[in-house]
Amino acid sequence: MQDALTKITDTLSAVRVMARSGLIPFPRVDEGVGVLLAVSKYGPFAGSVHARAAHGHGRVAIIDERGPLTYRQLEEQSNALVRAWQAEGIGVGSCVGAMCRNHRGLILTMLAAAKSGVRLVMMNTGFARPQLVDVAAREGVHHFVFDSEFADIADALPSDVTPFLSWVDQAPPTPPAETPPRTLDALIAGQSTEPVPAPKDHGVFILLTSGTTGTPKGAPRGRTSPFVTAQFLDRIPLRPKQTMLMTAPAFHGTGISQLGLGLALENTVVMQRRFDPETTVHLLAEHHADTMVLVPTMLQRIIDLGPEVLSKYDTSSLKVIFAAGSAIAPDLSIRTQQAFGKALYNFYGSTEVAAVTIATPDDLERAPGTAGRVPATCHIALIDDDGNKITEPDVVGRIFAKSGLSFEGYTDGRDKQRIDGMLSTGDVGHFDRDGLLFVDGRDDDMIVSGGENVYPLEVENLITERPDVLEAAVIGVEDNEFGHRLRAFVVPAASSARDASEIRTHVKSNLARYKVPRDVIFIEELPRNATGKLLRRVLIEMEVEPE
Template sequence: MALGTKIKDTLGAVAVMNRSGLVPFPRIDHGLSSILAVRKYGPFAGPVHAHAAAGLEADALVDERGPLTYRDLENQSNALVRAWRADGITTGTVMGAMCRNSRGLILTMLAAAKAGNKLVLMNTGFAGPQLVDVAAREKVGAFVYDDEFSSVAAALADDVLRYRSWPEAGTVSEVTTLDEAIESQSTSSLAAPSSPGGFVLLTSGTTGTPKGAPREHTSPLASAQFLDRVPLRRGQTMMMAAPAFHGTGVSQLALALALGQTVVMHRKFDPENTVRLVAENRCDSLVVVPTMLQRIVDLGPQTLAKYDTSSLKIIFSAGAAISPDLSKRTAESFGPVLHNLYGSTEVAVATVATPEDLAQAPGTAGRPPVTCHVHLYDDEGRRISTPDTVGRIFVSSGLSFAGYTDGRDKERIDGLLSTGDVGHFDRDGRLFVDGRDDDMIVSGGENVYPLEVENLLMDREDVLEAAVIGVEDAEFGHRLRAFVVSAPGVDRDAEEIKSHVKANLARYKVPREVVFIEELPRNATGKLLRNVLRDHD
């Protein structure tokens, strides 16, 4: 990257951090103390340590067991590190965690950072074989899990040390709980590790065993890319509905802690309960994945009107594309508050669509925030600069990973990392994601990206969700098959749906088959499992 671009990115990032309150002028000493703490303890434990030392009295976390202050998190994570050390967990031990959103997961994140341990964040949707495969590849030596995952955790090797993070009421087990471990240890300050512990985020694993995407140490300036186009501010309250083990939850949790916010969590997602918690806690922001947002909006005006959500300034969604229909319905339900981030586990942030972007160009992924750069390339690696021309999407971000834990990497061109998606820019510089590169269907010699057909179908009032796949066909190579989840109480008419597509898109984009199903198969982070649909009878 050119020196001039680096200087421009740095100055822009500092301006964003000042605007959000991360480095507040004129009291830059407060911001600098937090940055120094991040250098010592990492992006999670560092801000908690700095806020506790500064005497911040705000609640840091509110879960089903009640509130914890920043001082509580600091003290309890200190004690947990000592408990782990007493049990023989050293800096070189790789930790694993399979936990829902709760204090158990947060304390594990903080303690692993303070102890200098790498922490592998497991998907709560794992079955035993997947957990064993990932744990073996990442060399996990100690494991923290919620009681409900006991049977899954039992598949791990016997020499993996175990701790229960959220014990079920009335259960009896020889496995130590985090509460028990913390109670027996001192809460006094700890010396900083030689290097803060890092995270291993896992890819969605929609086509096999998830790959590990490690996140070691990044510049504090990288946080500006989340704050540039999303108005998160110091002292707000955030409702964390998205799973905190995934990139969306991890990134926003880190920002909330850095800004001294209060984070509200509930272990299991329920759409109405989420809205209730937003109202009761006067939350400024709500963090979701698109399937969660869909379920919230589907509650309907009558149910949503029961709760006062006027405090909500931000709905932050990431992890999948937002259809134009869902964007419109969200604005109708909550006002112009939706911010949609486009990125991936590997590249982190690519673009952010603001409410203004979504209103002016429904379906857009938005524009790159400060320090992020997005370019399109053709199949020969030549950069595409012409508006409305589809190309492969490549991203440069200060938070991009350096490669998978197994040594593999994604394609790189000119220092930019492939997202695996294709898309185009409009004439105003907004990015549109047309679909996954490997989801493209060639039917009768024409290229079809399923997302365009899916968005058209979901814009219908009688369709809740839709997914389109390619099915082998002797005449056309592939034909399109649409899977449709109908709205309650409507007549299912496959021919009418085909006619609707034919009236709005080219003939080769019309599904030859329409299959009605009760729900689309998704994993724990809301990713559509197209391989499951391909096996559908």
């Protein structure tokens, strides 16, 4: 009974949010109904494009390095690709892998997969050959779409995997006896662009976990309710017919969720294929973008450009900086507001759960670094070691959450821990007295030093507050006396004196003695994967000479 009431309440909340944001357009309710019908037919991603193309507005859907494509062109070209795939025997039940940067080839592949009922595995562009082979074998990939720059990596796949090129910087090398891979453009040419019948089963996107400690796991995303868009729109003012700059990789949960939402809102999405901080600001100004979607490491590099560079560009159109994928340090929250005004929205979620909480600019102004509050249709609880819910403020517990986009389990049959229908995020955190969530770190990142528990994020945030520090990461290393001692890796600013004792003194002045890093190592950059996740294992295995 309680579950039924929750579903009704969530649905009513979602409808209100969607109406307020313009996704259910009044008085043109017919257009809203048309979108819902198209989503029911083709799924949320392809359904939105199909509906917008049918309206015949001629609005530009995406812009990449090859220029603009309207919603109608996206619809027609994806229809043609579906037919080309059908001629190859690719349809319901087939599994296609895609290793692409942000551009039309990836979008067309995603649309065609949805319309074909295909399982599409969204490969990380940072994969090495062994990771690609492992994931492709586990997921049963028999067709592979990739950019030419990844040809050497794609070559590791078995010979019975059919290759297709989605973007060509230069033709990949082909042995004389072999036929070069066909491009998506060549497949589409000559095919009918008329609408295709809906598949008997919706296509499924397989998102991959970050894989910072091993081979990434597959988290499927299949049929979902259109009402799940409310979890993004409730606390973030995304609106119809705006311009969105997609800087985050679209193969990851952050990028794909906002790309899908942008298309549902009939936005024009500017696709950035390779990240460069000043190029990003240039694109933002050139296209008068309302929204910029990125991961925190990208935001850090943009802010680090400094006022002299940022002031060269008119970014006054920017209303929303959507940042997700890893924690945002309090210092970065403050500096972002100084550079762009009250535009930063800190999205906290996971590949498995999707949305958990969102911090608005007001939240971040009052409590820099907070993960915010739950949006509509989402639920959260902090659980102690005995499995009980924590209701008091400032008490740390494991974070459990659920949303309309929560997954049903990994493709290999494994699952996350579940309590009362909620999934473990793998993080620990606490609420303050105002009900704002703070993520204190990963449960498995906790360091026990001298019998005391230390979460690295608290120490990292304190160190990065210093003007002479760009980034910091703290790990635990084995120690005969304390079990583990803290080691800090610091990326210094140009002005830094690289004084390890000064860093230790700074921490000692603000935190308990057992949280002071014994070792401070200065390095040029922190190891991260393609989505900006810190690779702590690389730091743990790194041979260094403490200063």
